[in-house]
Amino acid sequence: MTVANKIKKIGTYLGYFTVQEYTTNLDNNKPSCTYTALIFTNAEGMKRRDYLAMGDIVYGMYVDNKLTKIGKAGSSLGWYNRIRSYRENPKKDLTNRKIISTMQENYEEGTRIEVYGYAVPRIKTEYFDPITEETILIELPQNDSVETHLTAQAEEEDADLIFCTQKI
16 A cells, blocks of 8 residues: 555545635734635544644645645644644745645646644653753654655655655
8 A cells, every 4th residue: 555545544634725815914903915825624523622632743635636745743733833834925935835836737726635644643762961960751753754754655656746845
């Protein structure tokens, strides 16, 4: 089974992105700005707390059932924070610019970018802190390494990861 198939099989369906016009600051009196962005729609039944509970994740983006990107999300806000970063102005973000331009050039308006993700637990290890001279227990994320590994595997399997900024 390929990486593309396996992420969808074991992952949780998180929801989907569409390319849409987005206007900032509609709820306040600050200056607004309108641009084309990736707007996320939660999977049915998924709430902010569900995304936060997943912790660090690795996710796959799919268009027309084809894997287009493998990514990671972590820190205290995990996937929820990653959703917000995809909404950023593409003038400021190379990945968003790549995804939006690829969608506009190759797909019909309204085409969905489906997202599946799965939790990648942190590693617990001991660390001797030379400042306090105490050994402390820390947790290290591993989703970055998993993302790198799966991306390499998918490319070996000839997946066309068209949303990867490295392919610009």
